[in-house]
Amino acid sequence: MRFILRRLGFYLIAFWASITLNFLLPRFMPGDPVSRMFARSQDRMQPEQIEALRKLLGVDDRPIWEQYIDYMHNIFTGQMGVSISRFPTPVTEVISSQIGWTLLLGGTALVIAAVVGNLLGILAAWRRGGAIDSALPPVLVFIGSFPYFWLAMGALYLFGVVLGWFPIRHAFTDGLEPAFTWEFIGDVGAHLVLPALTIVLVSIGGWMLGMRNTMIATNSEDYITMAEAKGLRPGRIMLRYAARNAMLPSVTSFGMGLGFVVGGALLTEVVFAYPGVGYQLLNAVQGLDYPLMQGLFLTITAAVLLANFLVDILYVRLDPRVRSN
Amino acid sequence: MTTTLLKQTTPTQAVRKPNRSFIHGLISNKKALTGMAVMVIFIALALLAPVLFPGDPSRITAMASLEPSTEHWLGTTAKGQDVLALTVHGSRSSLFVGLTVGLASTFIGILVGLASAYFGKFIDEALSLVTNVFLLLPGLPLLVILAAFLPPGLGTVILVLVVTGWAGSARVLRSQALSIRSKDFVAAAVVSGERAGRIMFREILPNMASIVMGTLLACVIYGIGAQAGLEFLGLGDVSTVSWGNNLFWAGNEGALLTGSWWVFVPSGVCIALVAFALALINYAVDEVTNPRLRKIKTPKDTETSAAK
Numbered sequence: 001m002r003f004i005l006r007r008l009g010f011y012l013i014a015f016w017a018s019i020t021l022n023f024l025l026p027r028f029m030p031g032d033p034v035s036r037m038f039a040r041s042q043d044r045m046q047p048e049q050i051e052a053l054r055k056l057l058g059v060d061d062r063p064i065w066e067q068y069i070d071y072m073h074n075i076f077t078g079q080m081g082v083s084i085s086r087f088p089t090p091v092t093e094v095i096s097s098q099i100g101w102t103l104l105l106g107g108t109a110l111v112i113a114a115v116v117g118n119l120l121g122i123l124a125a126w127r128r129g130g131a132i133d134s135a136l137p138p139v140l141v142f143i144g145s146f147p148y149f150w151l152a153m154g155a156l157y158l159f160g161v162v163l164g165w166f167p168i169r170h171a172f173t174d175g176l177e178p179a180f181t182w183e184f185i186g187d188v189g190a191h192l193v194l195p196a197l198t199i200v201l202v203s204i205g206g207w208m209l210g211m212r213n214t215m216i217a218t219n220s221e222d223y224i225t226m227a228e229a230k231g232l233r234p235g236r237i238m239l240r241y242a243a244r245n246a247m248l249p250s251v252t253s254f255g256m257g258l259g260f261v262v263g264g265a266l267l268t269e270v271v272f273a274y275p276g277v278g279y280q281l282l283n284a285v286q287g288l289d290y291p292l293m294q295g296l297f298l299t300i301t302a303a304v305l306l307a308n309f310l311v312d313i314l315y316v317r318l319d320p321r322v323r324s325n
Numbered sequence: 326m327t328t329t330l331l332k333q334t335t336p337t338q339a340v341r342k343p344n345r346s347f348i349h350g351l352i353s354n355k356k357a358l359t360g361m362a363v364m365v366i367f368i369a370l371a372l373l374a375p376v377l378f379p380g381d382p383s384r385i386t387a388m389a390s391l392e393p394s395t396e397h398w399l400g401t402t403a404k405g406q407d408v409l410a411l412t413v414h415g416s417r418s419s420l421f422v423g424l425t426v427g428l429a430s431t432f433i434g435i436l437v438g439l440a441s442a443y444f445g446k447f448i449d450e451a452l453s454l455v456t457n458v459f460l461l462l463p464g465l466p467l468l469v470i471l472a473a474f475l476p477p478g479l480g481t482v483i484l485v486l487v488v489t490g491w492a493g494s495a496r497v498l499r500s501q502a503l504s505i506r507s508k509d510f511v512a513a514a515v516v517s518g519e520r521a522g523r524i525m526f527r528e529i530l531p532n533m534a535s536i537v538m539g540t541l542l543a544c545v546i547y548g549i550g551a552q553a554g555l556e557f558l559g560l561g562d563v564s565t566v567s568w569g570n571n572l573f574w575a576g577n578e579g580a581l582l583t584g585s586w587w588v589f590v591p592s593g594v595c596i597a598l599v600a601f602a603l604a605l606i607n608y609a610v611d612e613v614t615n616p617r618l619r620k621i622k623t624p625k626d627t628e629t630s631a632a633k
Contacts, residue, residue, distance in 0.1 A: 149557050
């Protein structure tokens with residue numbers, strides 16, 4: 001319990017830090033980006049809306065601490081202002097319409113990569129010097145060294161443009177009405193293949209090597225020798241004795257990986273024009289839409305922190321050592 | 326008598342031996358040699374770029390979108406620039422940024438890690454907290470946000486990459502420094518009244534050289550990759566020639582949709598080769614310093630294949 005409380009305190013501090021960062025950035029950056037934005041979008045907005053935005057972004061004559069308290073208040077009551085590029089939709093509405101796609105894409109890719117990568121790592125460590133152990137890691141590391149967006153564009157070109165196997169952009173075919181029909185789900189699935197595949201391809205190597213190296217250390221433990229001496233089946237020793245104990249670092253990486261899901265899918269989403277939060281974040285940056293940008297960053301951070309907290313709780317269940325302090 | 330002699334000589338040997346065998350191990354390691362050979366070629370290309378392709382590489386020299394030919398080995402872009410010249414010149418900015426980011430983040434990591442481990446208590450708590458917060462904040466979105474608020478330029482790119490990249494190295498270096506901090510010779514140095522800075526940099530730091538090197542390599546890889554990603558999103562300094570910018574323009578001019586794969590392939594392959602070469606060196610460092618990961622020559626060992 002103390003462990004959980006400690007972690008919770010840490011995540012709250014991290015969240016506070018990201019809010020404060022968000023608060024400070026538009027106020028202390030050189031070149032006055034906020035005024036630039038207002039100059040661009042002056043004619044599209046009502047005077048009172050401009051006034052509200054000024055307050056949100058700190059073009060304001062009040063003392064800084066007063067602004068800060070106001071800002072915190074707004075965040076916790078869910079008032080993140082109005083999007084400028086999609087005026088007059090509130091920022092929260094824009095985000096909630098898109099976060100589902102990011103979670104779908106990132107979640108699918110993460111789960112596939114973690115499961116397959118860990119299995120490969122287990123097998124590689126179990127048969128040291130075997131086919132999987134000697135051939136796969138160099139290949140995966142080599143693939144992993146390519147810039148992520150480059151592979152994605154290559155896959156898009158090869159399978160989307162040249163071969164035409166998969167659709168090349170968006171999350172579902174334009175004009176199709178979102179509904180729980182087989183047609184729509186199949187369409188979403190087809191659009192998911194290429195983006196998810198490229199994420200899996202680049203991230204699987206890390207999972208595999210991490211698992212392999214922990215597994216090698218675990219394999220030399222006494223209880224493995226003991227299990228062998230007892231004459232247990234190798235498959236049982238591998239999965240129930242060695243892999244089970246080598247899994248713990250992977251659980252932590254899974255939490256870290258969730259951060260990559262929400263944030264790191266940005267490049268994939270941009271390449272495939274996938275309508276998630278990452279794609280929207282880049283659009284917001286290009287459109288100088290600071291309220292949306294800030295809202296997206298806060299949402300992404302909150303999601304990452306929450307995911308990590310959940311993994312921590314899971315960790316307490318898995319590893320009795322942290323429970324006893 | 327012999328035992329006392331032994332006791333006296335072993336410490337000096339133990340200090341010197343790892344160092345020599347470390348370099349020897351690296352030189353006789355195939356991965357390290359391959360990696361270093363690739364890096365030497367790229368560094369040479371970067372240094373010789375103005376000689377090999379004099380003048381501005383982004384000037385228009387030929388017809389647009391030419392396929393690779395004897396005149397333009399890698400073809401031309403949709404604007405009519407020579408792709409080979411762009412790629413060779415691009416290595417300068419990419420390697421420079423990668424190296425600068427790597428050195429700066431490793432340096433901050435060393436400072437934070439050593440201070441954490443040496444002073445402990447409150448300072449360690451505070452520094453670890455900051456490190457962990459930075460580790461947890463989603464890197465790419467933070468990168469994008471920072472790049473959006475700061476004025477565009479090469480300095481911004483480097484600054485942003487260091488801000489998002491230092492925390493990982495700090496965490497690794499801290500845990501290593503902590504384990505060395507608890508060794509007897511550090512306690513001896515404290516008791517003999519050495520100053521904090523001297524203990525940190527002359528006693529602890531030399532003993533974690535291999536970890537520092539591994540961290541540096543990882544940071545350089547991160548720097549090169551993240552710079553390319555940032556520039557590909559159009560958030561870098563668009564006026565410079567670098568691998569990331571080459572890819573940004575390739576995407577912008579629709580090189581792939583028109584089938585001009587030769588514009589798109591070279592810069593990506595270069596980034597991959599450099600990252601792969603650095604990763605190879607990194608693995609070699611790991612293998613040399615961590616005997617458990619070394620290739621096993623006799624499969625009979627304690628390995629399970631025999632048990633089966």
